[in-house]
Amino acid sequence: MTIRLLPPNLVNRIAAGEVVERPASAVKELVENVLDAEATRVEVMLGEGGQSLIAVTDDGGGMGPEELMLAVERHATSKLPDEDLAHIRTLGFRGEALPSIGAVARLRLTSRRRDADAAWSLAVEGGAKGAPSPAAHPPGTRVEVRDLFFATPARLKFMKSTRSELAATRDVVERLAMAHPAVSFTLADEGRTILKLPAVSGDAEGARAERLAAVLGREFAAASLAINAAREGMVLSGRAGLPTYNRATATGQYLFVNGRPVRDKLLNGAVRAAYQDVLARDRHAVVALFLDVPAEEVDVNVHPAKAEVRFRDAGMVRGLIIGALRHALAAAGHRTAAQDLPSSFATGPYTSAPFENRPTQSTLRLIERAQRPYEPVGGTHYQGLAEAAAEFIGANPQATRAESEPVELPNADQPLGVARAQVHETYIVAQTGDGIVIVDQHAAHERLVFERIQTALGNGGVARQGLLLPEIVELDESAAARILARAAELAALGLAVEPFGPGAVVVRETPALLGECDIQGLVRDLADQLAEWDEALALKDRLADVCATMACHGSVRAGRRLDLAEMNALLRQMEATPRSGQCGHGRPTWIELKLADIERLFGRR
């Protein structure tokens, strides 16, 4: 085989494969260029979600005819004046974006410098560059990309639906907008406005808070804390959601390094670590964090779409984030996002997170002491234990007997026994003929919901219960669209949703077997999850996950106080349901301790 140098056209197409993966990535490159050109306004107009047209207009510095010719050449950039890759302050630096887009689409640039009295236009089609010609345009630049990937049919085939391209594009524009509150952003598809964010003036922190509220919603603004911390030249600012304002996925975590939106495992991991004591493992915090570090501390040249960065001292960055978030969360004490939580939730800092079920300090001490080998030193051991027990019971009134009714004894056909108490608003303790059973009420309910929905689907559909008052759920437009696109499938699962103006849906019926349920939370979580799941997959193929989400918002979820009748009803349903011993994710739903085991633990045997 002969080795040969590839022609520039082919080189550009290969590079394009990495730089522009889909319409959203082309929009990202074009809007980044606008921000680097110090514009105050950017308008993005799409046709068919960007597949037929992407037009980006700005009022930035503009380009003259010679600059236009250079701008579409590979490795031509105005952003590295001193060949110093270690001090990049602009979003672009490679000189790759425009030539890559020009190689796979029909590209036209029209631009006028601020100091010029005429505009120029230049076209590149599938890599073939034309000559600049005079044009009419106000100061600033308009970049039009038509028929993206027409020159690379293989890539064209992999294009997703208009809806998912639009959602990805909206996400890209929102992220850039969060970092640049002084610039106004508009995004429209087929003439329909999808996003309109006016420029915000004022001090940096106030402007940022206002832009965040415009993008993430007023609810986030109210349920979040300001973050401000600094360490050795690094500054962290932004807002962090209260633990009670949590989400089913990490899609609500927005992270920026020197004004650049990034996806970074290190940063996400730091957020997770900071919230780990106040949030259940399967829930995610919502944060918008802006890290500003000296340019030499971070390498931005590590990812083809500039979406990742590398830090010189990753440990310090992690420490700064964890420290700042923990500090803010601790200072916030027990504020919760929702006011309608049962009052027992709000008794101590962060026992308020709905899925919080970690052992408290006094329980841990009890367990630790019980595990210590017996030490007969003047009875102090027993005394300590008694104190700890008193502390435990005193601090956890729900750990005492639920009701003082006469004790029923379990029949032979009740292997899960008779409920005696609920502890930590999460576990049911039941007495059996020869031991005790502890049920994880949330896991058990999840399994029951799954089994019953599956059976009901086989028998013609899930029974629904109409709501007295239909409930309106405000979402963003793409989330509402995702839910509505699945309306028929959701109806089959018992959840009836209909459109309710832009960005909202109305729920009229819920699955009867869920009982009273938190509709807002349920719809929001489903919308989050739908964004992550493959569009081609039917909801029935993700039934375990859908049911888990439904169960999460049903009446028996963890953190709900149940009375004895409700507890016994749950136990009886479990006995009647096949495979109720495991929740949908394979964790056990109950465990049993035989009296013999308990006696052995106490050295009676």
Ligand SMILES: Nc1ncnc2c1ncn2[C@@H]1O[C@H](COP(=O)(O)OP(=O)(O)OP(=O)(O)O)[C@@H](O)[C@H]1O
């Ligand atoms: N909207 C715009 N306004 C003014 N100048 C622009 C605009 N878009 C591009 N340019 C000029 O064209 C050059 C090439 O743009 P291109 O996006 O291809 O590369 P880059 O931004 O320098 O680097 P990167 O490939 O990392 O984005 C830029 O350096 C800039 O000088």
Ligand SMILES: [Mg+2]
């Ligand atoms: Mg660029």
